[in-house]
Amino acid sequence: MSKLASVADAIIRHIESGSLRAGDKLPSEGELAASHGVSVGTIQKALARLVHSGLITREQGRGTFVSGTQVAPADVRYLRFRDAENKELTSYVHARSVKRMKRGGPWSAFLGGEDFVRIERTISIGGRVDLYSEFWLREDHFARLGDLDRVSLEKNLRELLGQRLALPTLRVDQWIRFAALPAAAARELQSSTDAPGFIMELRGYTLRDQPLYYQCVYSGPFSERLVVMS
Template structure:
């Protein structure tokens, strides 16, 4: 594990265990460097990473604080990873926005219909890297879900649809490729506009093989060797 990952993991563990609570101020960069035995530059990179992931906030002239959002491993069973030592990396989901959209795209080709809702989320994997996710539903299906607060949006959306609409996900087709990411995904992942990103596209089907949802997941290049944890069938 790199020094950067080690520092990020240590701060995340402190938040998860309750040693650092919502609103708590973290030690200064110099103090953190001394605590972890690394350079101030490494601490700055770790704090930037955790800030981007929504786990902490940095306020000019005041310091760095544990974020006010709920910090707990999210229930994202279809994107789970282990590191080379076999340790499962927790995923932290942060809902960015929910938008109703009329324009067409691969989501409309699959879902059909006239209007769609796009749920944008950032999924941080073990404090090490981010995934940007766009989850598309038909507008009428989203309306039937009822009001969704932030906590609901940061849970497993497939299970939420199954529970509230009685529409289980029975099959998922997946494709992977490299290509330019949309501007918003590039911005969230810190990519240049034309830089290639890893792209995974998923199409979920429900009863009678009917289209249920469309999802795209984007990732910037990363060097770690990770194992994908397969979801167990019930």
């Protein structure tokens, strides 16, 4: 493991153990460099990686703070992994944006209707691999959910639909493929649109086998050897 990866992994372990919690301030770059025996440049690169994953935020003049939302295994039941040492990797969800649009695509062909909402999130798998997720709903379903703060958007959206709208997810179809990443996914993952990426498509159904949500999850190339958990 490189020095950069080792530093990032150490910070993640502190978050997982509870010694660093949401809102806590991290030591200064100099203090982190001294404690890990690396250069300040390495610390800056490690922190930049965690910022991009949504685990921490950096505020000018104030410092670096823990911000990532740790989610329970049930929240990412389709995206659970273990590393080569058989350790389950904690997932962290970071809400990026919520957009309303009329543009059609695979989501509209599946969901029907004309008005849609796309919830964009990034998911860090133990700080090792970053995923980008687009979760599509019909606009009328999203409106019935009421006001959703960032905490709600970083939880299990399927369970939210079941709890607030009495629309449980009863069946999910899943497809995977390798193809060029769309521009938005490549930008969020800091990957090239020319490089093949992993694409997972999920279609959720509710009562009477009616379409409920459409989701795409993307990842750029990565070298980690991960075990997929069922």
